[in-house]
Amino acid sequence: MSQELYFNIITFDLPDKPITFYLSKEKIGNAQKLYKTKFPTNIEDLFPGIKEENPDFIYTSFIYEKEGYLPLKLNLKEQPTDLIKHYYNWRIKKFFKSIKKLVGQNFVNDNQIWIGNRSYQNKSFAQYYKFTVKVQIKEVSEYGELVISYDGMAKVFKKPISEIIKHTSTTNLNKVVYKMRLLKYHKEKEFIDDNTMAYAILNNDLRTAFNIQPEPKDDSNKYISYKHKIDKFIQHFILSEEFKKVIPVNNDDYLPVEINRIGEVADESNDLVFQNGVGRNPKIDFKNLKPLNPCQLDNVHFFFIYHTSYAKEVEALQKLLEDGTSWYKGLNIYAGVLAHFDNNVNIIFDDLENPLPQISQGIKDFKSDPNINYVAIYLSPFNKHEPNLEKKLVYYKVKEQLLYKRIISQVIEFDRFRRNQHKFIYDLTNISLALLAKLDGTPWQLNVKPKNELVIGVGAFKNTEENIRYVASAFSFKNNGRFNEFHYFSKSDVKQLGGALSDAIYQYVPTNQIPEKIVIHFYKDMKDEEIQPVLEMMDKLQLPCPLFVLNINKTKSQDIIAFDQNWNGELIPMSGTYINIGPKGEYKYLLFNNLRYNNTVKYPSHSSYSFPIKLKISSPTPEALNDSKMIRKLIEQVYQFSRLYWKSLRQQNVPITIKYPEMVAEIAPRFESKEIPPFGQETLWFL
Template identity: 30%
Template sequence: MKTSQENKCPPTTNDVHGISEAPIVSLYNPEDEAIANQCLFTNILAFPYPTKWISFWVSDKAVDSYRRFHFRKLPNNIHQLVEGLDEENPFVWLTTHPDDNEPELKVELSAYPAVACYWYTQQIYEYMSTQVRLTRVDYIGNHQYWQEVPSLNTRYLLAFRKFTISVITTQAEDKAELLVTYDGLSYVLKYSLMKLTEIFKLDTKMVGKVVFKKQIEPYKHLGEEATSQPDKIYPVLTREMTAVIPIEFPFNHEKLKLTMTYHYITDFYHQFLGTEGFLRIIPHRKTWNMVSEDQQSLLKNRSRDLMFGGHHLNDNIYQGIVNQGPAIVSPCPHIKIFMIYHQQDDGKAKLLKDFVTGKKGFVKLGQVTRRPLVYMDELDIVFNDSVPITEQLEPRIRMMEMEAETDYFAFYLSPFQKTSPNPEERRVYYQVKELLLGRYILSQTIDSHKFQEKNFGLSIVNIGMAMVAKLGGIPWQLGQQPVQELIIGFGASRIKRKGMPYLGSSFCFDNRGSFQEFDCWPADAEWALHGTLAKAIKSYRKQNPNVERVVIHYYKELSRKDFKRIDELIDDLDADIPVIVVRINTTFSQSELVLNPVHPEKLPMNGNYVRLKYHQYLLHINDNEEGTKACGKAPMPLKLSFQSNRAGLMDDPDLIERLMRQVYEFSLLHWRSVRQPRLPVTVEYPQMMAQIFPWFRGEVMPEAGRKRLWFL
């Protein structure tokens, strides 16, 4: 095994943050030579953490520009400055600016890391606010800096790239660190709120964040000074606003997301953080922290072999599904298809019919589904603008005569887009699905505005594989032997008009893609997690009495209260089963990054995972198998953390590797595209449901919606 010096990687701290929250189990396998050849670095800058006494001014009352602290985070003499501090009245507020009306508190920074973090953050903010055009401070005190991008400005919009500089301090180290993150693009309207309401009749309920005096603030939290000057308030663009303002919402579909994030952070560093002015405040080392070898591991099995029809293995989804067909065809041999469309789209409907019946296109739909598809012209539903669409469709669908032992599938040419800024159009888009599900009719929605003959032939394969899954088949399975574990996934989505997040769930019995049930409810329904878990365990134990463990893929970390209720549930079921929760960040990690300097797109190897801190990791799922060959895509890593109801269980490196592999496997089971998103379907599928279900009229998921993958 090469040492850090031999492979030219400088020695580093025990983890990416330089913080050891608990004893760390080494996950490094000396036999992994691939790891030894990866000299990875992070987006973190270290700087010395000197002994320094700093003065602060203390208030016993909340002040907007002050930072709140618990008295236990401060020197003991705080009790001499503020009377009556105890556990019932524990907070004081500090500022770095002298105030003759408040007592002065001197703090040795190296002894009080929370105060040091505040002080360094303030120093950075005061410097950076003179360097960038806009700044934002969120509710937990994170400082974000908005850098204008003139090349992306338009007639109506100013474009900004957003960066956050987070200070990380700890009493156990002699240094502090800066975590530098890129937070994406935002656009600020050049018209004031006053003009937007006058010219475009903009509904102020559409307004989220706004700019006032170079600060980004939530509109609903603006003070009296700002609200009395609407001509000096400039909204940050939201998608809903484009329904009334004549501009398109700028979507950024970046294939090389990790690579471009690296370039943006590097440019930000050179323009601001590497300058003499910044170095006087934060004397960092002028180099990014390296990742030590014992932080890295590589999945032992990174195979992408998938099993298609006839038990044929193929790592190319397109070739596998077209040449061998689905692993398991749809169970019903009788499938009838029809179309729903607007009368003005009659020409497009005829063209679409030619594609789905195989008269056009180089791949026939039946070639993918491996089932005969019977087109029923008499079932077609044509609507117009006379009355709302759902009012026209509902009686036709309700009165449709349907034969027994037959599956029905509708192709819906929608006049509306699912991303429409108009809430009414999105409601119609999804409620057509609901009407069809009520009769157990699965469907495929096609945007009539995007439907074109020249490129639709490429979509037939994607539609075909999704159709197989919607009708109860399995397009492909993993090539590995199934692991008999109960795996339950939860995903959430917040719909602005509903004002609350919705939670979707899915559970399956193994890693072969055998999904058993789906459901969706408001996320504040306390019974949701535990009720779904109880139902899944009971069903699983009927087939597998000796359950080894239950694995939950969740969109957030569970609280102690949740774990206590899970333990009570396990006791009630008389099942001595360990429960593991894998928290999966569904937005991918844009905070902690790990990059490979020798790869043209900065990608670590596929299957590489890096320990950030205790039980928290980054997992890289990408196309970098050879180390230095360009891939054409550079996805962000998945951020994972592990919890269990059994103490010490997550200290087993073999179990961690197995759970990582499980997440990796489920990222290969997206049955709606030959291009696989790098996110496990155990959280992606429930999240898709949670995005759609709040638009339904009913409060309960239709029966077909629980058993079929209708949302693909």
């Protein structure tokens, strides 16, 4: 059954006739500020010599006559894309404001429209659905394009902030609704004249302060629910006659994906090698086909770190790991980890509120045998949503202290185990998988022939408490997905990052000779100053091989996706499908990675319905991008590397070259030393 793919895009016509904008060099009253990259192409007709003057900004009231602003006729189709987008974004915002809708902006200035959910009944909150209307110009068609996306739900307190601060500090406020405006409370407080009319938007800090539980996780098909919501939004607003007067929509249907934009990875890219054969779905095949390489380490000893009151649960957990339950037959049979539980070295604490001093002392006093490989199972009294930062940090400090003792650890939330013992089997499978990987086993591997190529992954994690982005690099992935070591940077230091990238190449070449190609998977667009040290090192080592940089982003819901209208109504495109979403000369793609294959009749239940990731491929030698076979190979490699995630049996859509460094960058900054102990640079301790 062939796919019928559609973008979440509604197209509109750009005007054929000239229109008149009103412009001024000075800001007079309310106006839109235009940066010089947005200046009209014929701006010299209005302001002779302005290009030589080179001001950073001019101002416009766009199509409205205004005192002090001069008219300029222009053909919109011939103007800078950024100017056209600015103009249409301005018109869209004005339209939704005129019909009394809340309008905010995302970080790239696309309009986000908040639509109240009238059917939501709650005495404390009003609920809003958030939709983004992103303007594109001739990206995937010959028209203007509106990318319509659903960004999730927001809740707004019904009591004003003047009331809720009786119960919590204003430090917990972030965004508020004030007189039909979305404002950042701490940055835009000057616009709030009356606190009895300002209403806080629920955020994580307020959720904690008022002890409000997170929304339950929804494992249903999000393609269906997502499309249902944008269908209603489009029908009600975008296709209305009033909106069409503002934006001349030219088709009431979603934009079909042109066939020449669609590609598919090779079918064998889905293959994973296990001990007893080739499979595709680790959830099934890890149990049936057995791990490729069981734990190779000698003398593996497990011990527990737990509170005195947890003794009964520790005993039950040990029995599950040793003997298993139902179809899970224990660590050894299920995951190939032969281990002895040494309860003589358990670390037991009695202070539930402040366990760290006793745990730290226990680790410090731990007498390890150099012939034994130790694994600590820490039953944590605190869960991942713990609001108290000191308690939350215990997890990280215990991990760090154990690493300095060359001890691998696995943390299990005590409450989760206690509540779910009867159905803990699914947790046990993921725990066993992660433990095998941490103990240098190989759960499964890509079914590829070894090649001499170097893949470097750079990921990042933003710590919202500190508002600092931490960067980590996973170096020297081989083409089968095995890694050599990790490096970590305490901050996004361009010089340090560039040095580490070039050092990875320097370390690789003497052992492996000249690679066929060097590939960098980067979590964002790579700047010139970040890539320059790499080029200098390649020049120094006289490497003739091409260098490719792949910017890999998890697709945000505010962005372009695609649906398949021809598959059982489930809408999810086939795994391995990639779509060119860039204009000519740009190598930008959507890549779908899920569990729908050629022969899949129905999507597996309890599986993730991942949205696609976005790729952008570039090279310092642009001619290298002319090789369409190479482009496909690079996309296939991203696809395959996403199938090597060993923390969970659940299918992921992000390659480990990005995901693993991101995990390191989330944990390592919490370490007291701010560094990863040497032992941790050679193992997958963070899984």
